[in-house]
Amino acid sequence: MPGTRTTTRSRRLNVRTTAHQAKLIRLGAELRGTNVSSFVLESACMQAEHALADKRAFALGARDWQRFMRALDRPAREKPALRRLLERPSVLEERE
Numbered sequence: 001m002p003g004t005r006t007t008t009r010s011r012r013l014n015v016r017t018t019a020h021q022a023k024l025i026r027l028g029a030e031l032r033g034t035n036v037s038s039f040v041l042e043s044a045c046m047q048a049e050h051a052l053a054d055k056r057a058f059a060l061g062a063r064d065w066q067r068f069m070r071a072l073d074r075p076a077r078e079k080p081a082l083r084r085l086l087e088r089p090s091v092l093e094e095r096e
Helices: 019-032 035-056 061-073 080-087
Strands: none
Touching: 019 035
C-alpha cells in the first residue's frame, strides 16, 4: 500500500455509505482480491497523496522556470506597510 509501513493498524475510521456505494466498494475489493478495509484504505491513501502532491510540487516550462529562478534570486525589498503590521501587537498578544 502506498505511503504505509508494515505496522499494526491501531486507528479506526468510520464511514457512512449508501447501499450503492457499499456494493460498489465490495465489488472493487473482491475484484482486487482484497478485503473492504484494505481496499478503502489503499484508495483513500492514494487520493490523499494526489491531493497533497498538488501542494508540494509544480512543473514549469523552461521560460517560466527562468522567470521563477530570477524572482527567487532577487534581493528582498523593504515593505513599510508589512513592517508596521508586524511591529504592532497581535490580538493574541497580551496588552499592557
